[in-house]
Amino acid sequence: MTETLLLVLVVVTALAFDFTNGFHDTGNAMATSIATRALKPRTAVLLSAVLNMAGAFLSLAVAATIAKGLVDAGAISLEVVFAGLVGGIVWNLVTWLFGLPSSSSHALVGGVVGSVLAAVGSSGVLWSGVVAKVLVPALLAPVIAIGVAAVGTFLVARLTRGMAEDVTSRGFRWGQVGSASLVSLAHGTNDAQKSMGIILLALITAGAVPADAGVPFWVIFSCAFFMALGTYLGGWRIIRTLGKGLVEIDSRQGMAAETSSAAVILLSSHFGFSLSTTHVATGSIMGSGIGMPGAKVRWGVAGRMLVAWGLTLPAAGIVGALCYGIQHGVGGLAGTFLVFLLLVGTSAAIWVASRRKPVDHTNVNEQWDEESGGSLRAAVSASGVVPAADAHRSELAEAEIHERRASALAASRSERPAADRTEEQR
Structure with missing residues (x-):
């Protein structure tokens, strides 16, 4: 009975992470469309939620990477998985509070790796998988996205020079509807898979499914639904940073950035890379500012984002390790419930702090x-x-x-x- 209750708690927490991932990453797909007014804010997040959910059913390669490519499933327990999820959720909420578009993917990986290190040491981590599937894409993805978006924006600017601004704005705003939709679909194929992988890992650890099992349908549907729900509620603080804070963006830049983001994310999903869609989207927006003559990139904002990116893996890992330490110190199901209560209290405190300077669809622009x-x-x-x-x-x-x-x-x-x-x- 204790094992069953613990498994249920892990699954609920994984879905809670999926929810935070949804509202944390809405800006990756819709920030530029909202900033250029190609879509109304409420319409944008609804469209993104629907396509995120659809994308979750298109690929399971990333879920396999998370479940079997980063840690040794035979060397961990449900307590370890739970502590890792808490580390990812806490970092997601902290960065959301400050409007920093950090990586939910890396928060999850960092939390799980940190809890594994606290539980069994470095032998429980598949370092080759972490390097090849997480660290290398983390370094290459934003650079590639910057290059693709900069070249695309420059070419668009050259092709449309001399055309009336109202004509180009109208046409590219319609184009943005399509490109933003493609990013949302691509986001579902990558980020929704991560919670699926964690739940599959928990099921394997608890002996509920065999070690070579695929992702059950109920897991796919649940993760897709909670990701979509979080997306619909909208991470307005992060949408504002990406849409208004990084680059003063127009519809041509917005379409170029969204198209390059979708291309990079879909390619990484095909190869099973646990890519940070936040890194890709941010790199694409920066590239659109670099490639557009007369545009301005706010490097101070970009610098704060880079700091958050660098802190994500170690910070989430520390929280994950501390949570496992509390569970292990108290012992049994009581330790896990204590950590769960600490998570609920921390989440409530962050939400209350966010109400001091609320950001929503009425003031996001x-x-x-x-x-x-x-x-x-x-x-x-x-x-x-x-x-x-x-x-x-x-x-x-x-x-x-x-x-x-x-x-x-x-x-x-x-x-x-x-x-x-x-x-x-x-």
């Missing part, structure tokens, strides 16, 4: 103010309406951005040969 660390300048009333004076300031700031871009475009035209300009006028 408020103009970014880097001097205040991206804090919202407009206070949102209980009715969700932004005060007129602050809304006016936001409109003026948006107008200044469009004016700078228009000036950069005019300057690029003036540098071309006179014959080209005459032909364009004709």
Whole structure:
């Protein structure tokens, strides 16, 4: 009976992680579409939730990597799996509070590896799998995404130069609906698999399924559903950072960034790499800023993201190790329940802290103010309406951005040969 209760608790916690993964990573697919107003915020997260759930049924390669490619299933226990999940959830919530788009994938891997190290030592970790399937993709994915998005954005900018901005904006906003949908579908094929892999690992550890078993359908459906539910609720704090804080983005950049993200994520899912979709999406948005003439990348924001990325694996690992230590010290099911209560209390405290400066669909597109660390300048009333004076300031700031871009475009035209300009006028 104790083993069954512990297995149920592990499965519930894994689904809770899937839920946090969903709202933590919504911005990967929809931040740029919301920022360019290609989609309304509520519509965007609903579309992303539906496609995330559909994508979860398309591939199981990443689930196999998590379940059998990172740790020795024969050397761990349900307590170890539970402690690792808690480490991943806590790091997800902390980074969400600060609006930092860190990797849910690496939080999960870090938590599990940390708890395994605390329980059985380094012999329980398959280091070759961690390096090949996690660390190498973590280094290469954002670099590749930056390059692909920068080249794609540059080519789009060259092809559309001289065209009226309202024409390009209208066309590329429609294109963004398709590219953002593709990213959501790709996200489901990669991130939803990770909780599936953890639950499969728990089932194998408890002896509920054989060691060579595939992922049961109920596991696939449950993980897909909770991922979609978290996605629909929307990680507005992270959506704001990616959509407004990293690059002042237009619809051409948004479509280029989303298309490059989808390509890299789908390729990694095909090969079973436990890729960070956050790293890919962030790299693509940065690349769109680098490739667009006259665009501005906020390197201070990018630096804070890099720090969070570097801390994810060790921080989640430390939490996972501490949680296993508490379980082992108290002993039995009581130790596991104590850690579960600590998780609930920590989650509640973080949620209460987030209410001091709430971000939701009504203010997610408020103009970014880097001097205040991206804090919202407009206070949102209980009715969700932004005060007129602050809304006016936001409109003026948006107008200044469009004016700078228009000036950069005019300057690029003036540098071309006179014959080209005459032909364009004709």
